[in-house]
Amino acid sequence: MYELFSYGDAGWGDEILRGLAITVQLAVVTLPVGLFLGFLAAFASMSKWRPLRVLGFGYTTVMRGLPEILTLFVVYNGAGLLLNVILRWWSPEAPPTDFSPFAAGVIALGMVFGAFAGEVLRGAFQSLDIGQIEAGRAIGMTNRQIFLRIQLPQVWRFALPGLGNLWINMLKDTALVSVIALDDLMRMTKVAVGVTKQPFTFYLLACLIYWVMCVLSELVLAKLERRANRGIRRVTS
Incomplete structure (x- = not known):
């Protein structure tokens, strides 16, 4: 069994580690994209302008109601088609180009993350005491200062x-990108299973x-x- 996880032609250790690296890169790149979309969604939902609130x-609502894998397929195929x-409009003789699976994964997962994050952030903003914002304005703070020093923390x-x-x-949802041929951890695991016929071991x-x-993430989050x-100060009854 140990030979299966060795490096080189005899084992799959190097392939599994490369897939793990791509999975981590995908998650790390998607996080700021999702947070950015989440803040935009939260600000739009709280806007005084009705069209922005509707948007x-x-x-x-739409993104939270769609399966993640369906969003991934739509982004991957739709962005590739666009x-x-x-390219054909810019240069009629340009050859067809495949859209990057990594970019499709970042966009799709970022859109899903942003939709859920938008609701979380909207609830957090609405939990703030409006009196603190009014106090900031009373002492001459700008809207930017109020946001950075009072609201954001x-x-x-x-x-x-x-x-x-x-x-x-x-x-965990990064495993879905294996269906669009991105060599992440899940895809490399599937390849190893197909070659070695050892599904239980590799899965x-x-x-x-x-x-x-996930455990390491929970420790960092804590x-x-x-x-x-x-x-x-925590109040105990």
């Missing part, structure tokens, strides 16, 4: 548990790797929550 709520249309504290859960879910290994990543809540 914000429409985005979160890219080729633009508290929103981060309120939203962190929900965003942490979304991160762990997104980390169990993949389970352990995903579990370890530390971030403790830091975000430092100085906060």
Whole structure:
């Protein structure tokens, strides 16, 4: 069994590690994209302008109602089709181009993460005491200063548990990109199973790797929550 996980032509250790690296890269790149979309969705949902509110709520409602794998297929095939249309318009003699599976994974997972994050962030913003914002304006703070010094630190504290859960879910959802031929951990596991005919061994290994990543994420998130809540007095009954 140990030979199956060795490096080189005799084992699959190097392929599994390369797939793990791509999985981690995909999750890390998707996180800021999803957070950016989440803030945009939250701001749009809380806007005083009705069309923006409709757009914000429409985005979160639609994206939360679609299966992640369907979103992935739509982005991968739709973006690829759009890219080729633009290339043919720019240069009619341009050969067809395949859309990057990694980019498709980042966009699709980022859109899903952003929809759920938008609701988490909207709830966090609505939990803030409006009196603090009015006090900031009373002492001459600009809207930017109010956001950075008053709102954002508290929103981060309120939203962190929900965003942490979304991160762990997104980390596991990266396995979906294997269906569009991205050589992530799940795809390399499937390839190893197809060649070695050892499904239990390799799928169990993949389970352990995903579990370890989630446990490490939970430890980091717990530390971030403790830091975000430092100085906060907890009232016990």
